[in-house]
Amino acid sequence: MSNYKLNYFDARALGETARLLFTAAGIEFEDRRWTWDNWPEIQKTxxxxxxxxxEVDGQFIPESxxxxxxxxxxxxFAGKDEFEKAFVDATADFYRFTMEDSRPYTWIARGIIEGDKDSVYHSQFHPAVEKAFNYIASLLxxxxxxxxxxxxxxxxxxYLVENMLTIFNIVPKLRDEFxxxxxxxxxxxxxxxxxxxxHGHDNLEGDDERNNRHTVENGEYHEFSALESYFFFDFVIGIRPPAHNYKTAASITESDEESEEKDDFKPHEEDNELNRGLLPRPVGETQPIDELNSHPIGIDEDQGRPDESISFISRAFTTRKTFSCPKTKTDFVTGGNIATLNPEDVEVIAAMGDNVATGEGLWSPTMIEFRGxxxxxxxxxxxxxxxTVPNILREFTEHPLxxxxxxxxxxxxxxxxxxxxxQGRSNTSNLPEQATELVRRLNNFTIKxxxxxxTMVIVTIGTEELCSYCGVPNVNAINEATDILNRGIHKGFVVVIGPLYITLASEQNKNLLRDKCPCxxxxxxxxxxxxxxxxxxxxxxxxxxxLEVKRRTFGVxxxxxxxxxxxxPKSLFxxxxxxxxRRGHNYAAKWIWNRLVSGPKYNLSDAILSRDKYFCPSVGCPYFRNLENFKDCPILRHVDATEEDVQDMKKGVRPKRDKFTLYxxxxxxxxxxxxxxxSGCIIFYWMSKHQKHGRFDMEPIVEDGIYKEYKKPRGLTVSSKKGDVTPSSEDDEYEKRSYREPEYPYRKPENETPFYDKNLLGYNSEEEEQSFLNIGR
Structure with missing residues (x-):
């Protein structure tokens, strides 16, 4: 007789269906259970x-x-024949995938996350439950x-009734509805x-009692903490927990890198126990706040709020509105070819590559691939x-991604x-297999x-290959993979990204990844x-x-x-x-987005990655910048476009304007x-007519109420003091005199008689004046 050992948490969740199967078959088995506190050690096994x-006679079978x-x-208990077995498997898969949309409401209802409970209930939870329950009711x-x-x-x-029991516990009124x-x-x-x-393990008669989840420690019941309750509840639904439905310190996104860090990043919990998955209980249960982080006691480092105003879990995600790029698709003709691909045109997102794309290590030390x-x-x-790139794209599109x-x-x-x-630990030689799998999945879609x-495909490759065995890229394999995608995806934009290149902001010519690579x-x-x-x-x-095998609707x-x-830089690993x-992925998402929008001229100093700064598609070229629009960006506004212009854009031909438009x-x-x-001439003419002096006229100087004009007779120089005139040595008496300005166009001083200077040119003596008057007598 086989020896069975079932290993799972001390909860119903994903392990309960197997326990019921053992019980129904009357087969003895070792039911190994543990609490969340013991999981880090047990996980190693x-x-x-x-x-x-x-475990069956030393053989391991993972996954529920x-x-x-x-x-x-x-x-x-699989079914009487092969057809019925397939039908049973299909029913389980259908229920599991349909109930995914019920998750946000269930977490809000249990206080794990914050949200509009009524809105989520009517928009997501109830439609998913109704669809799943009605289908099962039709089968019954x-x-x-x-x-x-x-x-x-x-x-x-x-499997079904274990999940349904949890749904009824959360919303008891559904029993009357279904x-x-x-x-x-x-x-x-x-x-x-x-x-x-x-009846020996759960009280199935009372909903209130079934709502409380308990585990046994040393013979006594112990109520789960909020964090433990989250994990076990998720496993009851039968789906691995996505990050947007819970909040842990491992997911904290730093908005600014101005915090006081050392090179080894020890003060930050993001790369310490919390980022490695050793999650402590919420504040107030077993640990004081100063043991959870090294920031000032009582202050939330993200938004400056007191710790008592937020829970330990809810600090993981911020609520800032950081993205505000305008949408341009309504103004421009886009999406006709790879040169006019706008972020709003992307409806499908895919990824290939190595550990960078799998998200391994984001929930460490388990090394689980946190793809979400x-x-x-x-x-x-x-x-x-x-x-992330999909979350940025969601800011542009109304349709689901x-x-x-x-x-x-x-x-x-x-x-x-x-x-x-x-796939983790992949290298460039594995890309053709991944491309084939991606095309297969796309072909299996029933979406109209x-x-x-x-479809945008992001390929991250090379980091594992470079670090583990100092490998060089398999160019032929990468070309084969892109050719597979070219044949299998009608409208595709593939972004191939090489190994990580981590540098200091002040020294960008040195790749610091070297210190972490054994090779x-x-x-x-x-x-x-x-x-x-x-x-x-x-x-x-x-x-x-x-470039040799490009198509109008496919580009790399x-x-x-x-x-x-x-x-x-050490804080990124x-x-x-x-x-x-988490911070490293945050920076990587910002970098790839800014690079796609701004093109090869993107400068890292233009948008600091530690801050929430994103480039927006410009009006001059509102598309993803690729080789088809680097030098010449085709732009066509809807108001100027004709049907012929739109068709030309789809063919990659720049629309030509007719003679009438050019004229x-x-x-x-x-x-x-x-x-x-x-207008300029009129303004200058009007200004000249209202001037009191000519362009080259000298302005008089007023000193002690007396107008003094600028005179520079021979031998005279203008002194440094404005308005004063220094006489030459030939006439010392000139210094003692002052002269008056002519009556026109200036005001004549009152009670003053004209003054005549013999030295001035044109002065006539009394004899000369008398002789002049006698002329003609």
Whole structure:
């Protein structure tokens, strides 16, 4: 007889279906349980770093659905034939994926996050529950038994009622709204095979008591903390927890890098116990606030609020509104080809590559892949709490973004419609397989006109390859991968990003990733420079290859390095690894966005990554900057566009203006120039007519109420004191005299008689004047 050991938390959650299967089959098993406090140590024994897992005679089976199906087939609860087995599996998958939209409300209802409870209930929770419950009710109505299949009870019945029980506990009124589902849940839990187990482990009669989750420690019941309750509740729903539905210090996004950090980043909890997943209990239970962080006691470092005004959990996400780029698609013709691709045109997002795209280490020390928080494709929370490329794109679009990743898990653990096909420890040789998987997932979509939607694919590759064994890029493999995407995606924009390049803000020519890479650390500077040059040249070859096979609706942009600068570069990594932490992913998302919008002229000093600064698509070129619009950006406004112009734009041809339009523009330009010149002339003429003096006239100087004019007879010089005149040595008496200005155009001084100076030119003596008067007598 086989020896079974089921390993899971001391809660119903993802382990309860397997326990019910053992109980229904009457098979003895070792039920290993633990609390959240013990999980960090126990996790080291998990084959995948997650729970649950089943041990069968020394063999390990991870993941709850795999365990359920294995036990169901083993004990006869999978279905009577192959068709019924497939039907049971499909029912479980349908229910699981449909109930994803119910998560936000359930967390708000339990006080795990804040939100508009009524709004979320009517917009997300109730529609999801109604869809799932009505589908199960329709199956029960068709069934010849009281269960999903006519042949009798199966493992999917155990799975469904465990989840339904939690939903009824949160919203008891749903029992009255869905009486068939309520009766179904009671019948399954009262089934003779599991009735004794249920009544011995859970009080299924009282909703109030079932709402409180408990675990046993040393023979005594202990109520879960808020953080523990969150984890267990999520596992009851059967889906891994996405970041936007809870708040932990591991997800804190620093808005400014001006904090006082040391190079080893020890004062920051982001790269200490909290970022490694060792989450303490909320403040007030077991730890004082000063043990949780090194910031001033009683002050929230993000918004300056007192600690007592917010919970420990809610500090993880900020509420600032940081993104305010205007939308331009309503003004311009966009999306016709790769040269006119606007952020508002993107409807599908996907990711390929290595650990950078999987989000590994964001929930350490478990090394679980936190894909929902990866900068390339993570969609948990919003941009104000989690800066990722999809969350930025959501600020531009009203339609839902397809392919976004949520929650934690490997590529095969998460739903197929989450288009993150990256694999940990991957290198460039693995890209063709990932490209094939991505195309397969896209082809399996049942969404109408998925082929006609623009798809952005972000490929992050090279960091693991460079650090682990000093490898160079496999150019042929990258070209093969892009060719697969070219054939499989009708409208696609692929961004290939090379290895991480982390530098100091003050010294940007040195890659500090070297100190964390076991292969690069002992190498010389010249060797590393040659290696980085190999990567740069190799990726340039990829760019050139894709220029040869380009299409109007498919393009590839190659960025040789993922360049991130910081005054404290060590604060961007999970300790002692090359994995980016939450801050590192934050900076990476901002860098890639600013680079795509601004083009190759992007300067890191123009938008400091530690602050919430984003480039917006410019009116001069409101598109993603790629090789098709670097030099010549085609722009066409809706008000100027004709149907022929729009078709030309789709073909990549710049629209030509007719002669009438050109003549009209020329006439407008000439008219504006004429009006400007005429206006200037009129203004100058009017000003000249109102002047009292000529352009070259000298202004008189008033001193002691007497006008003095500027005179410079021969031999005279103007003294340094304004208005004074120094006589020459030939006439000393000149200094004692003063002269008056002529009567016109100045005022004649009153009670003054004219003064005659013999030395002035034109002066006549009395004899000369008399002789002049006698002329003609």
């Amino acid at each position: 998990s084959p995948t770093g997650v729970a649950p897992w089943l 659905f795999a365990i359920n199906r294995f036990l169901a087939n083993k004990f006869g 109505e068709k069934s010849e038994s009281d269960f999903v299949t006519s042949s009798g009870i199966t493992w999917v019945d155990f 009486p068939a589902i309520s009766n179904y849940e009671i019948k399954v839990h009262d089934h003779p095979l599991i009735k004794d187990y249920n 928080a990866s900068f390339a494709i993570g969609g948990d929370a919003s941009i104000d709490g989690l800066v 397809i392919g976004v990743s949520h929650g934690m898990g490997s590529r095969d653990e998460l739903p197929f419609y989450q288009l993150n096909v990256a 006109d998925i082929r006609g939607k623009w 690069l650390k002992p190498k010389s500077d010249n060797y590393i420079q040659r290696l980085l040059k190999e990567w740069e040249n190799g990726l340039i070859e990829v760019q050139e290859h894709n 942009l190659v960025l040789p390095f993922l360049t991130v600068t910081s005054r404290y 999970v300790r002692n690894t090359t994995l980016l932490n 009209k523009l020329a006439l407008i330009v000439v008219g504006l120039a004429f009006c400007t010149a005429t």
